[in-house]
Amino acid sequence: MIIRSALIAAALVAAPASAAPTLADVQKALGATQTLSADFVQTGADGRQARGTMLMKRPGRIRFDYGPKSSWLVVADGSRLSFVDYKVSQVSQWPVRQTPLGVLLDPNADLARVARIVPEADNPRPGTVAVLAQDAKRPDIGKILFFLAPDSAAPGGLRLTGWRVTDAQGNLTTVELSDLRHNAPIADSNFRFKDPRPVTKPPGRAG
Template identity: 50%
Template sequence: MKHFGILAFAPALAFAAPLGVFPHAPALAQSAAKPQLAAVSAHLKAMKTMTADFSQTGQNGQTLTGKLTLARPGKIRFQYQPGVPLLVVSDGRTLTMVDYQVAQVSRWPVRNTPLGVLLDPERDPGRYAKVLPSADPNRLNVEARDPKHPEYGVMTLSFRRDPSGPSGLILRGWTVLDAQNNRTTVILSNQRFNVPVSDNNFRYRDPRPHRPPSRG
């Protein structure tokens, strides 16, 4: 079975830098951006869980789909479409990529990845993020990076203003671009917030020989 290019996709979830679907532009004036960053922070704090369908497009233009399950703090699962032998999952501390085709498991600390923006409750967007201008007043685009660790990459998140979402926002998706210029774009749909989510979602079957099921 072919990998469908997914091994180029998944590492970009772990290591990155921005552009892609969201236009790059100078940040808004700091004073004007503060209320918007506060809104993003309030949204993330209010978003205890989320489920969504996702569409993920890699550097080669190929698109895969699947189901995303998130539970803050720290837990996320990307369950890809049938026939794709890859799983990306975090148990709250470690982001794990499992390739069932070759029985390989790769791991990174969650806080050392762009996904830490979504998952790490200790991160304050006001300290590491900036608001990007948008022609649509109902859209809010935020670029996040850790200037002390450029190797962690940059993640550009897009929100839609919507009173039905936590603190009046709904996460639309994000774009990352790794140090090797591999761009990955994730678009979300059918988002549901603060619904019951089982911890079983954040476990996986370890494909390596003589390994019991893992919580990570």
């Protein structure tokens, strides 16, 4: 009995620890995620929170719906990311690839060039894989720190749990995801929106 216990203990000591996920593993997990829907909680730089639902469809499409009581909508249609404020009838737009979210939405994003895994000692969310992505050639875009948790049920074995975006001015926005659903069909119509801006008619010709 003593000999058997000693052999078991020796085997446990000798067993190699599971390897930590690499950037290649993260790239594989993102590549295996074609669509994603989730609930989210967003915390702005001023500490205010907003809640809603998120839809993601790679490449290039994402939608943050803040609910019927909100006048805000954030949606990317594959090429442009739009912030829509129906209360003031304004739309602000940027190319998706020129936003921090581009690294999550672009299947051709080269993580080896723009990202690194944060050491465990510096990871603000222990138990997750923290990836910091920032294009050194485009510091004006800002940076994103996103988190993935080991999950055998998720594509590639890693589940996206949220991110922190820091813009060029240093403002921090945090998004936490829950109730994730992977690779279910999502219609492209979800990534279009009704433009609230008034239509301006071209001036008529002088008679």
